[in-house]
Structure formats: C-alpha cells, structure tokens
Amino acid sequence: MTFVSLGSIIGSGWLLGALGAAKSAGPASIISWLLAAVLLLILALIHADLGAAYPVAGGTARYPYYAFGAFAGFTAGWSGYLQAVMIAPIEVEGAITYLESAPWASGLDMVNKDQTLTATGIGIAVVALVAFTFINLMGAKWLSDSNIAVVIWKTVVPVMTIVVIIALTFHPGNFSQGGGGFAPNGFHGIFAALPLGVVFALQGFEQAAQMAGEAKNPKKHVARSIILAMFIGAVIYIFLEVAFIGAIDPNNIAKGWDNPLGAGSFGPYYDLAVAAGAGWLASVLLIDAVVSPAGTGLVYLGTSARISYALGEDAALPSALTKVNKRGVPWVSILVAFVVGLIALLPFPSWQELVGLITDATAIMYAFGPVSLAALYRRHAGREHPYRVPMSRLLTPLGFVAANLIIYWSGFEAIWKLVVAIVGGGLVFLIAAVARRGHRQAKDLGLRAIAWVWPWLIGLLVIGFLGRYGKGALNVLPEWIDIAIVVVFSIVMFYVAVSLAMKPEQIEAAVEADEFELEAIDAEGAAARG
Template sequence: MAQEVVTPTHGGHPLKRVVGFWGLMFVSLGSIIGSGWLLGALGAAKSAGPASIISWLIAAVMLIVLALIHADLGAAYPVAGGTARYPLYAFGALAGFSAGWVGYLQAVTIAPIEVEGAITYLESAPWAKGIDLVNADSTLTPVGLLIAVLALAVFTVVNLLGAKWLSDSNIAVVIWKAAVPALTIVVIIALTFHPQNFSQGAGGFAPHGVHGIFAALPLGVVFALQGFEQAAQMAGEARNPKKDVARAIITAMLIGAAVYILLEVAFIGAINPANVAQNWDNPLGAGAFGPYYDLALAAGAGWLATVLLIDAVVSPFGTGLVYIGTSARISYALGEDDALPPWLTSVSKRGVPFGSIVLAFVIGLIALLPFPSWQSLVGLVTDATAIMYAFAPVSLEALIRQHAGREHPYRVPWPQVLTPFGFVAANLIIYWSGFEAIWKILTAILIGRVIFEIALHRSKSLRFRRDLDWRAASWIWPWLIGLVVLGLLGRYGTGSLNILPEWVDILFVVGFSLVIFYYAVSLAMKPEDIAAAVGEDEFEFAAIDAPDADAPTAAAADAAAAGDPDGPRPPEGGGTR
C-alpha cells in the first residue's frame, strides 16, 4: 500500500513527499512561462527578423531533447536538487559540486531578474506615469528597488510555508500565465496580421542570415524556454516520482515550446510593415513600451493591453516564486553532499529547507544591486543554464553503462543518439552566447572551485572524501577551457576574434563536444562506487512505495550489485541525516 514517505535530513525534520503530477507539471511550466514571453520575441526579432521563428524551433528541438534526458534521470533518481546529484553519481563529488554550483548560480539569480523584468515592463504603464522605477541605465531606482525587495520577500514567505503550499498556490498562477499568452496569440492574429512581414521587409526572411538566427538564441530564446527541469529538482518531494516526474517535465516542455513559437509568429505578423521597411533594429517604432502591449493597442484591443500589464506582474511573480524554491533545493543538495555548510540542510517543521530558502533571498537582494539590464543578465543566465544542462546527458550515458541494473521508469528514446546530441546542443548554446558570457561564467565556476577546495579541507565527512573521484571528474576543466578557446576564436559576442569561418565554427564545436562526451563517459566511476553513492542516498531518500517485508529495496539491490549483501548503511556517526 502506497503511503506518504518522508526524506530524512541533517536538520532532523524531513522533506515531505506531498507534490503530485499537476503540482510538478505546473512548477516546470510556471518556470518556462515568465518574463521571457513578454520580452523574448522582441530581442529575437531584432537579431534574426522573421527567421527568429527558426531560432525558436531550433531551441525547442534542443531543449526538448534535454528535457527527455532530465525526465529519464528524474524518474530513475528521484532526489532533491537532481541537477547536482546526477553528476555526483556518475563522476563523483567534484563533478556533482561543479554542476550544482553553476545550477545554483543560474537559479538564484532568476528570481531577481524576473522582478526586474516586471518592473521594467511596467515603467511606462499609464498608471505609473510620474513614478520613477528604472534609471536611464536600466538599473532600479530606490522606489523600484523597494518594490523588488518586497516581491522577493513574498516569494520567500510562500516557499517557507511548505512544498505543497508552493505547488498548490503556483497552479492558479500558471493557469493564468498560460492563458494570457494563448489569448494574446489569438487576438493579435485575428485583429492585425501582415503576412508580407515574413518576406518583404528589409533583408527578406533572414536579414542577418544564419548568424542572426543563431545569435538570437541567447537573446531571450533559450532563457524563455528553460525551466523544465524544476520537476526533477523537486523530485525529492514528489508523491510518486517514478510515475509523475517524467510526465510533468515532458508535458510542460511541449506546452511551453508551442506557446513561444506561436507568440513569435503573432509578433512578426502584427508589426507595422513600415517599421521594418529599412531594418529590424526597432520593429515596434519610436517610443515603444512593451512588445505585445504596443501591438494590442495598435490592434484596438485596449482591454488586452490592460490584461498584459497585469500579466507583467503575475508571470514574473510565478517564475520568481518557483526559482527561490529551486535554488534552495540545489543548495540543500550541495549541503547534503557536505560541499556547502550543513546549516543549508536544516529543514523546518513544514518540511522545507529553511536555511537554503533564506540564503536564496539574501543572494537575490544582492543581485538587485546596480547591475546590467535584463537583457544583459539574460545572456549570462542562459550560459549557466546550458552548462548545467550539459552535465545531464553525459551523466545519463555514464549511468546507463555503469549502473545498468537501475530501474528507469521512463527511458529516453534512442539514447545512443539523443544523449550525445543533448551534450552537443548544450555546448552550441554556450558557444552562441558569445565569448564574453563564456569567460565570465568560467570565472564564476573557478570561484566555486575555490569554495569546494575550502569545503574539502574542512570536511570531516568520510562520504565526501569517498565520493571524491579526481580521475572521473578530470574531463570538466578541459571541456570548459576548450569552450572558452572556441568562443575566443569564434564569431559571437564581444571580444571574439572571428577567426573561424561561418559553419566551420559549428563543426569545431560539434566535433569538440563529441570528443569530450565520449572521453567523459569513459572516465565514469566504477559500478560499485556508483552503487554505493546511490545506495546511501536511497537510505536517506526513502522509496516511494512502502516495500513488502520480504521485498528488497532499490538501495539493497544496488548494494547487492556492488557486492554488499548487507545493504546500505547509515552515514558515519550511526544516525540518519
């Protein structure tokens, strides 16, 4: 008989398995549909013109493949902060920390970015006239900063109330968030649509050629479509992760991709043809406020413009709400691995990682300080996201080979093709984000490595040192440094030298990615080490269905496969964590 099972933790209170399919699906979909839909289409159109539709299609294919890979991993290894755990199982503690660190940097900055995006969108609203929210350099004024701080505080309070409270409150928000873009598509296409915009504007269908199509990807396209992995991050609190996590990820990704592609079609078709007769630098014309807001007014749908202003608050609010929780789960996972301070694993009576949620709020406040605009931050977050995603396909392939006895309730189709394809896709996204973004993210990862070394020096955890496999993780820095070199020699972003010709650069990235992929898989930890790492987490992250008295648990099966018939043991010290 199935029952609610809880996850023992360092902090004494358990993470509670209370989130069902709809809660998981809406958490992922709510992360996908945020400020990206309000601002992403404009940036893509400026870069690629009508061919920006191809940019969305390319991104959708790439991210759907990565979503399928995360669905496989999330169902097979249902733990909190999954993106930090999968590389740990395959390549050890250093790889797990590297993936978790970059995933944390990505997740913890999205909530303040969403808030800033909402405030920027609302700056010129009729009722906001005379209220200075954003400075000329796109940073927040004191009033704007106060509003942003209050928003982050609300996100934090909702997360502290519990995972079920978060998922349930998020469902209503996501229904609104999905309904408004769908309504916008229908109304704009019905009232104002100019088919000639797709071929007769300046430069035709692709005014900036293939380069413009690829360059559009980091300018809000990939940022908009990211977020499907949230169901995997919360798998440790899923009621039935073996059944629900994969379905939630795939459903959310398909809905999100369809919505964004149709939004770009509607946007291109609704533009005044006169605005793009010369170029696509300013497709909305002088004095533009917000892409769909302006188009709704031009179409005579003032009521829709009002709805869009409301959504400019609701959509980023929902996404920021989820990402405060997501970043907390990742830092919780890193704390569980003893790579970050143990207080991050303290769990409240409501079953949420209290310390990690508070830390996410504090870092969010720091991110609101006078940093670059929404568009500038989006490129860096996209790069961090792609690096985080890249760890998943190589980890899955390694685990398929080295942890062959593991049950996979959902299997990614054609893994021999899609796992290397997913790794290549993530690396192409990193390359297209440009040299400047790549070296900055590499610097942030280097800072994380210093933190890791400090944790290693101070840690007394036998498990932390046991899981530290330097050889298995030795592919990571050659991979990252190679990407920086390709970015420098390539054709995208500030500082690139434009040495590699068009298309030749793509071939270099693809070839380099495949070499690193298969080299990394060859370095994966031994089956018995993987079974030990997974088995100990199985001890802590209890099975979903209460096992029969005589039935072996998944942890016991893994331990037996590793030659340990006695099964998993408690961590050192004798008690559960």
C-alpha cells in the first residue's frame, strides 16, 4: 500500500517542479514544499478514514455520493476525470520539455522560450498520445505505477541525483546572498509556487485509501502507509529543492531568480549534472525523463477511460462510454480520453500551465472528502470507522480550508477554466439523468443536498478574480486579507454543506445498494474462476 501511494507521489513532477518553484520563491521554495506536505497530509488522513470505513472502488466519487447524492458524486468524479485525463498530455509535454536540453535535441526545436511546445513538439506529443491510445485499445497494461520495480526506479533516481549533485557542487551562499535573499518574493512567492508543480508532485496519496478494503488492518495500515509515503515523498522533494538551489551558478542568480539556469535551459537536473561533470547521471536523467512520464501517461490514459466508463455505468454520462471491444476494453472511453488529451494541449499551454489546471481539479476532488466525512459522521453515525481522523472536528474543516487555499493559489485562470468544465459536465449529467430516469442514481440526484456546491465554486471564482494569483486576477485584495477571506468563506461553506447532507435513510440505502452490487460482482468473479 505504501508503494502504491509512493509510486503516485514520485512521478515526473520532480523533473521540472524544482525549477518552477525556485523561479517563484527562490530559496524559500523549500517552505512551499513543507507547506504543501502539511496541507496534503491533512487531506490524506481524511481520505484514509473514508477509505477504511467505505472500501469501494472509485471512492473519491462515491463518498460525496453517499453524503450528498448522485449530482455531488458526479461533480467529484468529473473533477477526478478532468485531473486524470490531463495527466497523459502533461507527462508527454514534461518529457519533451526535459529532453529539449539534450545535445542531440537542439536541432529539433521542440520547445519555445516560454516553455510552450513548438509545432514539432506538438506533433511529437500527438504521436505519443496516439501510441498510448493504441496500447490501451489493445488491452496492454505496461509500466503500472503499482509495480515495485518501477517505484524503486522512480525513487532511486531522484535520491541518487540529490547525493551526486550535493557532493559535486554546492554553494551555501545561494540560500541567502543571491537575488533578493532567502525569500525574494515574500510569502506571495511561496504561495504562488504551490501550483507550479509542488502540489502536483505530492498528490496521489489517495491510492492507498482506495485500497483500504484489501488491508489486513485498515485501522493501522491505511494511515501508516499514507503517512509513510507522504513523509518519504516530502523528504525527497525538499532535498531535491535544496540540491537544486545549492548547485546553481551564483552568477545566474545575482540579479534575481527569473532564469536561474540561464537562457534556453529546460532540464534542471540534467544541466546541473552536466555542469558538475557527472555525464553518466545526465544520461540516467534523460532515460528517466522518458521512462517515468511515459509509464505514468500510459497508465493514466487508461485510468481516465475507466473513470468515464464508470460514470457511464452510473448514468452520470452517456451510456455509449460503456461500450467495450472483444478484449473487454472500453474503447469509446479511451478514444474520448485521447480527444480530451489533445484538447488539453490547446491553446498550446506550457507544462506549468497544465500543472495549474490539474492541481485545481485535484483540489476540487479532494475538497469533497472533508465535507463528506463530517456529513457521514453526523448522518451515518452507525457506520464503523476502523481508522478515525484525530481531532476530526478540527481537521475536517481544516482539510476543506486546505483544499480551497490550494484552489485559490492555483490562480484565477485555472479556476475559471475548471468551473466552466464542471458546469459543462453538470449539464451533460442532467441530460443523461433525464434520459435514464429509471436508473437508481438518476432517481436520487440530491439537488437539495448539493445546493452548496454552486455557491462554493462561484465564490471561489469571485475571490480568485479579485485576488492576487494567476493571469486575469484584479489584484485588489491586500496581502493576507485575501487568505483570511478564503479561510472564512471555506469555514462557512463547510458547515452549510454538512447541514445539507442527505437523510440517514437515504445514505444507508445508497451504501447498501453499492455493497450489494459489489457482492454481485464478487460472486460473478468467483463463478468465472470456478
């Protein structure tokens, strides 16, 4: 279980995350990693509680469904789908961006100076997405993140990078003397660094919570695996940032952190390894820049297809998404994931811009966890919770605040795009529900219970518009006042949401229906094996 979460936490984000964080916060980017680790750990413990109490597949969509009805479950599931479906294009773009630093790639001209893809880069990205799609249609499952060998590779390479770079080249003065001192952009830079790859790199803890039903002792193992994976991931990322900042040429940051590696540099650790004379490490990093993103992108394209398949099965999306080929592969859902992946590359955003969108979608999905747990504690009190969040009355609202702060720091541009996508998905959901009135979930939309969701999303959009982060923001809210507004707004919406949860008998019916379906699936599997 620890390896499942760790394999999701340590991905391609480490290849580029340190550079974006350093540009925003300088040496204080180390605080950004610490802050992200604390915020995500709170959310992780909440999901560990939910995963142990309700061990079902696709839990991030099922928990809100139990507490607030089908519409809430769809909204959380749709956010999860948007997050998953954008992983493949961002992994491809991350690999292409990193490989641009290789000597043999200089003539290909794959990346522009602003880190967006050129026509050549987009063409390569499309070819890669086509390859991912073809492999998934054939039913192959390569390079799964849960594979121990892959996780070991993804862990050993960054650890080896830390040791080698610190041993060969390290300038302690970079942390205080160059380009404005330790925090050249103050707390604004620290917060702004979070959506530039920091939160993206540390997300993925929910994988262990999803496996809670298979744990021998969920009360201990779920929480311990999540905490251990988060601790290992956070320590590695913090030391990667330390190694990166310490290895930079002091002359590059004498005037600021806007371009700490110099013009035309896109592969942070590759360039540092070359400068330190560790050519062999540079070669390993180029291999990792292909293997790790390719494996993750391949798996997530299939994962997003399975999510849309499940939403189609639940009458949340058109039933055409449930069509499978002779190999049992949901081919329509895979093709839809491919098309959405292509759209994600438009209008040719950079790796960091895509990261902001994914961070926002993930935070929205995570935000449903705290309100769902608090509502289920109150309205489904008879349910056994093998693992309980410590100080739940404090940590559940704090978890909702943490998710909303991450959304706010992602910037107005990312917020409005996600809100538009969620509204569009909601309209499709309502149309599908009307067309399939006889389905269990179509009968129980939970429109009253979800009455808090739209004020919540619109409120975040307005605060983001008036706030200080992202393109298009008016920057009229003073520093720290904006944070206070987000915190107060989040606490109010948290208690409003919990008060609107479904009635105990509705929750019990939804949980029992799911458990009945799971028992039927298990019986079919046993019959097929027997």
